[in-house]
Amino acid sequence: MKLTSRRRCFPLRAPFSITGYTFYNTEAVHVSLEQGGAVGRGEGVGVYYNNDSADSIVAQLEAVGPQLAAGLDREALQELLPPGGALNALDCAHWDLEAKQSGVSIWQRLGIVPRELRTVCTIGMGSAQEMAATARAYARYTHLKIKLSEADPIARLEAIRAARPDASLIVDVNQGWSLAELKEYAPVAARLGIAMIEQPLPRGQDEQLEGFRSPVPLGADESCLGPTEYEAVARYYDVINIKLDKCGGLTQGLRLAELARRDGKALMVGNMTGSSLSMAPAYVIGQFCEFVDIDGPLLLVLDLPEGLLYRDGGVVGVPEPELWG
Structure with missing residues (x-):
């Protein structure tokens, strides 16, 4: 089995701010696994709050090269x-390689008849007026995710709700509130019809x-990185957000989904602002x-040429086999 990796930098259309961090581009690592004339692909973006970067991804890939x-x-x-x-990039490349070698798609293998998904489009942090203007500019998307911090979140929510x-609407605080703030803001969020x-x-x-x-x-994201952390935090949350870069690929994502569904939890699939090569395996989850939050390519200046099709309403077409799976 031959491993090939290369760095890919995807500039963002505009700076994208969340609690404590602003993104200007996405630094991804693309992986190919070749065996017997078949090639499987995966993308790893890493998790910035775990010091997981393109540099660390490349170093880990080089370390396991002989075993691969x-x-x-x-x-x-x-x-x-x-x-x-x-792990995400390699795991997803393995799934893709197995599909290419066998001629059995990911959907056939998992016994799924894929349905088209409707993704949120995410509004980064800004002033209430700026965020409301973005919400209006996203008129073609019926589902929006709003990044908030402790800085006057209610004014921002009210402005966005008035605009749209x-x-x-769902809200993502990225660890930015205290319990007292959550208790203060949650009733207002309920009044404004916030879904999560x-x-x-x-x-x-x-x-x-x-x-x-x-x-x-309430949803868990950073609080539940993967299956091994689920039991410790599950009782506190209604929704578990599964990100393949966070948990380490589709194999671990499916295991986490199984645990959460066993307990009657709702699920969310998220992303670390990668290209369509990241979104395609997330489409399975x-x-x-x-x-559903697989809007990463919408934030990029340029996606892959064989990328996913995003249509009005935020409807995302099923990945083509040429892309992945």
Whole structure:
């Protein structure tokens, strides 16, 4: 098995701000696995808050090169690398390679008749007026995700709701609130028809939610990086956000989805602002999700030429086999 990797920089259409961080481009690593004339592909973006970067992804890929050359299979790979962008890229490349070698698509293999997904389009942080203007500019998208911090979130929510009374809205705080702030803001969010509040508290402070009954469903993102962390935080959240870069690929994403569905949790699929090569395996997880966030390519200046098709309403076409799977 031959491993090839290369860095890809995808500039963003505009700076994109969340709590504590502003993105200007997406630094991805593309992986190809070639065996017997078939080639499987994957993309790793990494998780910035875990110091998971293009540099660390490349270093991890180089470290496992000899094992891959010797034919390391996908299941063995799970024990070789930590969760993150490198494991995600290799795991997804393995799934793609297996599909190409067998002639059996990911959908046939998993017994899924794929449905088209409707993604949110994400509004980065800005002033209330700027965010409302962005919401109006996103008129073709029926579902919006709003990035908020502790800085006057209600004014921003009210401005966006006034600009888009028709839209389904979810909120992503990226660990930016205290419990007191959540208790203050959640009733207003309920009044404004917010469908979910994602990651309100800092990672590691989830136990503060014990006994709190939020009027809006709460979602775990940074608080649940993968299957091994699920049991510790599940009781505090209604929704689990699965990101393949975070948990380490489709194999781990499917395991996390199984755990959450067993317990009756709602699911969300998210992304780290990658290209369509990141979104295609996430599309598989999206088949089980109530909330879908695979809008990464919409934020890029230029996606891959064989990328996903995004249509009015935020409807995303099923990935073509030439892209992945």
